Amino acid sequence: MNYNWNWQIFWAQAPDGTGVYFWWLISGLGWTLATALLAWMIALALGATIGTLRTTPLAWVVRLGNAYVELFRNIPLLVQMFLWYFVLPELLPKALGDAMKQMIPPWASFWPAVLCLGFYTSARVAEQVRAGIQSLPRGQHMAGTALGLTLPQAYRHVLLPQAFRIILPPLTSEFMNIIKNSAVALTIGLMELTARARSMQEFSFQVFEAFTAATVIYICITLIVVFVMRWVEKRVQVPGLISAGGAAMAGH
Amino acid sequence: MFAGFDFEVIERSLPFLFKEGMTFTLTLTAMAMAGGIVFGTLLAMMRLSSYALLNAPAALYVNLMRSVPLVLVIFWFYFLVPWIGGWIIGAKQPIQVGAFWSSVITFTMFEAAYYAEIMRAGIQSVARGQVAAGQALGLNYWQTMGYIVLPQAFRNMLPVLLTQTIILFQDTSLVYVVSIVDFLGAASRIAQRDARLVEMYLFAAVVYLIISYTLSWLVKRLQQRIAIIK
Numbered sequence: 009m010n011y012n013w014n015w016q017i018f019w020a021q022a023p024d025g026t027g028v029y030f031w032w033l034i035s036g037l038g039w040t041l042a043t044a045l046l047a048w049m050i051a052l053a054l055g056a057t058i059g060t061l062r063t064t065p066l067a068w069v070v071r072l073g074n075a076y077v078e079l080f081r082n083i084p085l086l087v088q089m090f091l092w093y094f095v096l097p098e099l100l101p102k103a104l105g106d107a108m109k110q111m112i113p114p115w116a117s118f119w120p121a122v123l124c125l126g127f128y129t130s131a132r133v134a135e136q137v138r139a140g141i142q143s144l145p146r147g148q149h150m151a152g153t154a155l156g157l158t159l160p161q162a163y164r165h166v167l168l169p170q171a172f173r174i175i176l177p178p179l180t181s182e183f184m185n186i187i188k189n190s191a192v193a194l195t196i197g198l199m200e201l202t203a204r205a206r207s208m209q210e211f212s213f214q215v216f217e218a219f220t221a222a223t224v225i226y227i228c229i230t231l232i233v234v235f236v237m238r239w240v241e242k243r244v245q246v247p248g249l250i251s252a253g254g255a256a257m258a259g260h
Numbered sequence: 261m262f263a264g265f266d267f268e269v270i271e272r273s274l275p276f277l278f279k280e281g282m283t284f285t286l287t288l289t290a291m292a293m294a295g296g297i298v299f300g301t302l303l304a305m306m307r308l309s310s311y312a313l314l315n316a317p318a319a320l321y322v323n324l325m326r327s328v329p330l331v332l333v334i335f336w337f338y339f340l341v342p343w344i345g346g347w348i349i350g351a352k353q354p355i356q357v358g359a360f361w362s363s364v365i366t367f368t369m370f371e372a373a374y375y376a377e378i379m380r381a382g383i384q385s386v387a388r389g390q391v392a393a394g395q396a397l398g399l400n401y402w403q404t405m406g407y408i409v410l411p412q413a414f415r416n417m418l419p420v421l422l423t424q425t426i427i428l429f430q431d432t433s434l435v436y437v438v439s440i441v442d443f444l445g446a447a448s449r450i451a452q453r454d455a456r457l458v459e460m461y462l463f464a465a466v467v468y469l470i471i472s473y474t475l476s477w478l479v480k481r482l483q484q485r486i487a488i489i490k
Contacts, residue, residue: 011343082472084430087444087465094457184327191329195437202332215339223328223336230327 017214018221029208033221036204039114041229043121043200044187050126051186055133060163062134063141073134080131085192088128092120093196114199121193129186136178140171173244180237187229201225266456270463273450281446282467288363288442289429295368296428297421300375305405307380318376325373331437337366338438359440363432371428378420382413419483426475430468443467 018030026032062073080088097105111119144167152162194203205222209215306318325333341362342354349355357365386409394404414421433444441449444464451460 078473078476079469082430082469082476083465084433084444084468086433086436087461087468090448090457090461091465094451095461098458188327188329191331192434194331202329202335205332206335209335209339219332219336219339222332223324226328226332227324 011216013217014214015217017212017217020212022208023211029212029218032204032208033201033225036199036201036222037225039118039198040187040190040200040202043118043125043190043193043198044183046122047125047129047190048183048186050122051129051133051182054127054130056137058130059134059137060141060168062138063167064159073138077131077134080128081135085124085128085189086195089121089124089192089196092124093117096120113197117193117196117198120196121190121198125186125189125193128189129182132182132185133179136175136182137171140175141167143174144170170249173246173249176237176241176244180233183237184230184233187233188226266459269450269454269456269459273446273460276450277443277446280441281443284360284441285429285432285443288360288367288432288435289425291364292367292371292428292432293425295364296371296375297379299368299372301379301410303372303376304379304383307376308383322373322376325370326377330370330431330434333370334363334366334434334437337369338362341365359435359438363435363438363440367428367432371424371431374424375421378417378424379413381420382417383409385416386412415486418486419479422479422482423476426472426479429475430472433468 018033019028021027022029022032026035058073058076061069062077064070083091097108099105100108108119109116148166148170149162152166153159157165190198190200191202193200194206199207201222205218209218212218303318303322306314307322309315341357345351345355345357346353390408390412391404394408399407432442435442436445436448439445447460447464451457
């Protein structure tokens with residue numbers, strides 16, 4: 009029993025005439041990064057807002073924020089992907105739904121994937137932001153208001169700058185999660201990196217070369233993100249203040 | 261909005277959804293949890309070992325698994341397991357491994373990396389004096405681990421281990437990519453056969469939501485009950 013290794017396969021012409029297989033993977037990488045980065049912006053903006061609101065003294069806002077987080081955390085990502093792609097256009101007003109269904113191929117799966125990953129990750133970011141703010145000593149908030157800051161000012165100048173420094177490490181792993189989770193978008197037809205590796209395997213029959221290449225690319229992304237974030241952490245560090253923290257969370 | 265809703269399709273497919281789909285999902289979750297925790301604990305012990313020969317491969321394995329998407333890991337094992345199986349028993353051809361065992365192996369191997377990180381934190385949360393006391397009593401490594409360190413580590417980490425299992429339960433839906441009929445797969449089959457995507461996918465979402473939410477609520481209560489005041 010022998011597997012025929014053929015590492016030259018990456019330079020063989022791909023059947024769709026767009027170039028060699030290597031470019032399939034690179035274009036897949038491009039879609040992975042584009043999806044992840046756009047979704048991350050949504051996740052960060054929404055997650056920071058909702059996480060902050062969950063620490064305010066307004067009980068009904070806190071409850072609403074908690075419901076949001078529970079909703080997005082307790083439905084599998086794949087199911088959420090199907091809801092955005094298959095179900096949402098049917099439930100929207102007809103004109104809008106039809107417009108969604110008639111989008112040209114890469115965009116028809118790209119936008120639902122971005123929204124899905126963005127909202128899914130925003131719930132996880134919100135949880136980290138809440139934990140970060142609540143890990144600060146209560147005196148910080150009190151000292152802020154004692155100095156005459158309003159509640160928004162206390163958040164803006166005292167609480168959030170400290171909380172975000174504390175949760176940088178868990179946010180880094182959430183960012184890595186969003187890159188890995190973007191692979192789920194292949195189920196709605198987005199040709200990102202994992203999807204490209206799979207179709208390369210289907211056309212060339214070189215299973216292990218294709219998956220090895222994708223694996224190596226994912227590892228490289230991880231290493232780059234880790235190094236960049238380590239640098240960022242050093243850059244924003246306030247000497248003499250707090251190191252790591254955040255919510256102890258199981259996850260991917 | 262729900263005017264054209266066909267609730268009957270859900271009712272009609274309940275036996276298929278739960279008897280076949282959910283049974284597969286729950287069995288896979290339970291087996292991958294058991295296997296993952298055992299393998300993960302071994303990995304954690306290896307990572308904490310002072311022998312480079314033990315901790316380096318464990319660290320490599322855990323970091324590798326944690327940098328790759330689960331979907332890609334599922335594809336890897338789907339093709340790799342038959343080859344490795346054939347190689348082990350010395351067959352001429354890659355052997356046939358059923359969809360079930362292929363996915364049990366995949367999820368065990370993948371989740372072990374995550375359980376390992378949890379167990380590593382758990383083992384490190386046990387006070388050093390405990391190990392020293394064990395050694396002073398004349399216990400060897402396995403006895404110290406088995407009677408003193410691991411029971412405390414499990415207790416400290418139980419809520420996190422269970423939360424990870426809820427994630428595992430949700431992750432099993434990804435077997436969809438290799439066309440296995442789990443709960444979501446079953447819902448998806450009906451959805452496509454009867455052209456009832458809206459009803460079936462919403463129903464699947466609600467079922468997952470109820471189960472996961474209930475489980476995480478139970479974990480939260482357990483956490484409050486077993487918390488040790490230090």
